[in-house]
Amino acid sequence: MESCQANTEVFSEIHDFNSYPELYKQFLLHWNCRNFPLVSNQPAKCSGNGTFLLLAIKSAPQSFERRQAVRETWGKEGTYRGFEVRLVFLVGMTDKNVEPDLQELVSHEGSHFQDILQWDFRDSFFNLTLKENLFFKWVMNYCLNTTYIFKGDDDVFVNTFKMMDYLASVDTNKSHHLYTGQVISEASPFHGLASKYYVPASFYDGPYPVYVTGGGLIFSGQLVKKLHWISKYIPFYPIDDVYTGMCFQSLGLQPEKHPDFQTFGIAQKDMENPCVHQRLMVVHQKTPQQMKSLWKAMLDPNLKSQKLILLKLTS
Numbered sequence: 662m663e664s665c666q667a668n669t670e671v672f673s674e675i676h677d678f679n680s681y682p683e684l685y686k687q688f689l690l691h692w693n694c695r696n697f698p699l700v701s702n703q704p705a706k707c708s709g710n711g712t713f714l715l716l717a718i719k720s721a722p723q724s725f726e727r728r729q730a731v732r733e734t735w736g737k738e739g740t741y742r743g744f745e746v747r748l749v750f751l752v753g754m755t756d757k758n759v760e761p762d763l764q765e766l767v768s769h770e771g772s773h774f775q776d777i778l779q780w781d782f783r784d785s786f787f788n789l790t791l792k793e794n795l796f797f798k799w800v801m802n803y804c805l806n807t808t809y810i811f812k813g814d815d816d817v818f819v820n821t822f823k824m825m826d827y828l829a830s831v832d833t834n835k836s837h838h839l840y841t842g843q844v845i846s847e848a849s850p851f852h853g854l855a856s857k858y859y860v861p862a863s864f865y866d867g868p869y870p871v872y873v874t875g876g877g878l879i880f881s882g883q884l885v886k887k888l889h890w891i892s893k894y895i896p897f898y899p900i901d902d903v904y905t906g907m908c909f910q911s912l913g914l915q916p917e918k919h920p921d922f923q924t925f926g927i928a929q930k931d932m933e934n935p936c937v938h939q940r941l942m943v944v945h946q947k948t949p950q951q952m953k954s955l956w957k958a959m960l961d962p963n964l965k966s967q968k969l970i971l972l973k974l975t976s
Contacts, residue, residue, distance in 0.1 A: 665694035677863050682854075685861065685899070688787040692897040695794055700754070700764075701779040705708035706747055707804035713946035714828060715807040715882070717796055719875075720750045720815040721784050722763045725770065727815040732774065732950035733957035735819040735862035738916070742825040747807075750777050750815070751792050753784030786857070789875070797889040805885070809839070813877035818947040818955055820938060823921065827942065838914055841920040842878035842943070846871045848903075858900055865898070872906025873916045876924030877943035887912055935959050 667690040677687070684868060687935055707715065716736050720728055728750055736748045755763050771777035779796050782788060793812070800807070809828050813819070831839060848869045850860035891911045898904040909916065921942035931937040933951060935958035938944060947955070 665672045665696075667691060668693050675861075675863055677861070681695070681861055681864075682859075685821055685864075688897075688899050689864075695791065695897075697780045697782045697791075697795060699778065699799070700781050701752075701768060701777045702799075702803075703749060703771075703775055703778060704803050706749060706776075707807055710745055712747045712804060712807040714741075714746045714825065715804055715810045716746065716748045716802075716819075717810055717812045718750050718815050719789060719792065719813070720752050722752055722755045722767050722779075723761075724815055725766070726949045728770075730952040731815060732776070735821045737777075737821075741821055742829060744825060744829065746821065746825070748776050749802075750776055750920055751796050752779040753782050753788060753840065754791060755780070756783050761842060768867070787899045790897045790899065790904045793901050793905065794889070794892055794897075794950055797885050797892070800882070800885045801889060803814045805882070807882040808836070809879055810885070811877065811879050812875075813943065814875070814945065816946045816948070817924070818923075818938060818944045818952055820942050820959070823939075823942050824879075826917075827921075837881055839879060839881045839882050839917070840873065840878070840884070840914055840924075841917040841919045842873035843876075843924045844871060844873055844918040845869075846918045853918070869903050870906040870910040871916060872902055872909070874922075874924040875900075875902030875905070876945040877922060878902070878905075884912075884914075898914065898929075935961075935964060939964065 669690070671689045681689070708793070718731060718736065732748070738746060738748050740746070752767065755761065767777065767779060771779060778796065778799060780792070782791060789877055800810070811819070811824065849867065850865055850869070851858045852862050853859060888908050891908050895904070895907055895911060898907065906916070921940070923941055924943060924945045926945055927937065933954065935955055938955050
């Protein structure tokens with residue numbers, strides 16, 4: 662891993678630093694460490710006819726079943742609506758001191774499917790911002806000409822056809838600065854220790870910028886250079902979608918709300934309804950089994966006729 666000196670200035674800058682949870686301490690002590698080597702690379706991923714949409718999916722080493730479900734359903738690479746779609750998974754490393762060593766399995770998976778980008782840092786919730794930053798570097802080196810990027814979690818369900826229809830219809834004047842998804846405004850940090858999104862009040866207090874939730878968002882590939890540049894001047898924040906919002910705000914770009922992004926989930930009664938998912942673009946959270954079932958149903962040519970019958974019965 663990177664040889665990087667700990668940021669010991671936090672001891673004097675944050676008066677109650679010693680009261681922070683251990684993972685938070687480690688994040689702050691090493692938030693200036695941004696250069697980690699690629700363990701698994703896919704340098705030819707965007708070669709060929711040009712990538713219109715790059716699916717960049719955040720995943721953990723142990724989440725093979727989720728990755729495989731994405732590969733077999735909405736993340737399948739190929740030509741959609743005449744445009745090329747490519748897939749990469751963004752993965753870190755397990756901590757061999759406390760977790761099973763899965764590296765041989767992940768290396769084999771990356772070699773076989775040629776869709777894993779893995780860096781030599783510990784994969785954790787607090788390191789998602791680091792993962793995003795390293796992904797931006799990778800895009801600049803290997804996939805800078807991609808038109809759009811969808812960055813999401815490995816348990817979201819995407820209606821790829823609807824997404825491609827939407828992107829193909831985006832006005833060219835807007836396509837260069839697109840940043841869209843489910844927008845959160847007037848949010849503030851959680852200061853309760855029980856929350857996954859806990860932020861100590863002495864570290865950050867006050868409102869967040871308007872941002873798009875990290876479960877799934879789309880932005881223009883042309884913005885990657887600017888995002889990476891501005892990130893050099895904005896210290897890492899332990900919640901990646903908030904940090905992305907900070908970067909976009911610093912660039913003077915506001916997110917555009919899209920009603921078909923449901924990254925906080927949908928009504929329980931609609932969770933396995935393919936007709937509902939056919940109307941939406943991104944839905945969180947799905948098991949691998951639900952992904953497979955929904956995708957199969959959505960591809961069924963009889964689905965449209967079933968919808969018409971249902972409409973007649975309910976009208």
